Amino acid sequence: MPHLPDLTPLLSWYAAHKRDLPWRATKDPYRIWISEIMLQQTRVEAVIPYYHRFLAALPDIGSLARVEETELLKLWEGLGYYSRARNLQRAARQIMAEHGGTFPRSYEEIRALPGIGDYTAGAIAAFAFGLPCPAVDGNVLRVISRLSCYEKNILDSSSKKELTEAVRSTIPRDAAGDFGQSLIELGATVCVPNGAPHCDRCPLANVCAARREGRTRELPVRIKRGSRRKEERTVLILRIGDRVALRQRPRSGLLAGLFEPLTLPRLLDANEVGEEISALGLTPLHITPLGEAKHIFTHIEWQMTGYEVILDDACERRLPEGLLLAERDEIDRLFPLPSAYRAYRAFM
């Protein structure tokens, strides 16, 4: 889990510098919910008039549950993503049917409502009920990844999970709501998404790892799935007796200096593997397919297929330069292997 510094200076900063936004003046879960759904795809300034108009027309869960769909969509007109409005009404009806018209008070019950994801459930639970739940949106991901110099792709769900757990572990029990809002506020006004962050105004500047290392411009890492380059790899576990051939990767670049089995840069079938091995001057006795695997790096995705190749004992003297032979227990103790090879590790 990424390491976070002490974030408590955020609370006094928030008290002094927060924007005066209408949904911050209430603990009513209904109002907070409406604001968070509106804020999902729309800027704060654009949301404010919609927020007032919507709540004037539909001041509570019951009125939202009952309103005619055309009137609802009219109130939403201009905000876009109309499924958000329809989901609001479905959720309001569910609250009427299943919770007697009272907004549920636990994270799990809130998260179970239509149109409410992890972020929105955390936001309502923390802002309305003071529950120690993380509310991690894009703003917060940016702030946290800079504070901790987090180098993984924040668009991966595993990264989001890790950063969410890091936030969870730092929530002050007596100020969960303001703490969650303060992270959002810092991301919106100081640790901004476009252009350089305003570190001169940041209450956490002196504990921020990205700032200390001069990396605020590179972080967070955001790489869309499609922009990963796919590379093919055939992984060959060359075995002579109880030893396996390994080589060291170049000192720079991807996985620099780590050890790996012989790996060829395309996907080969068993016949082609036999030909490649023979072309290296080696004699394969037996070739066993080990199956396919995938490994995702930040910018690259390896699509792998693996084979175990049993070699004649006499091959030891003819091994290509750079390959060494190691027993399993030597590999375990002495040779760092990238986790990209995890699928084939059991055969080494």
Ligand code: ADE
């Ligand atoms: N964006 C999402 N939630 C917000 C909030 N509660 N205040 C300001 N901006 C937000």
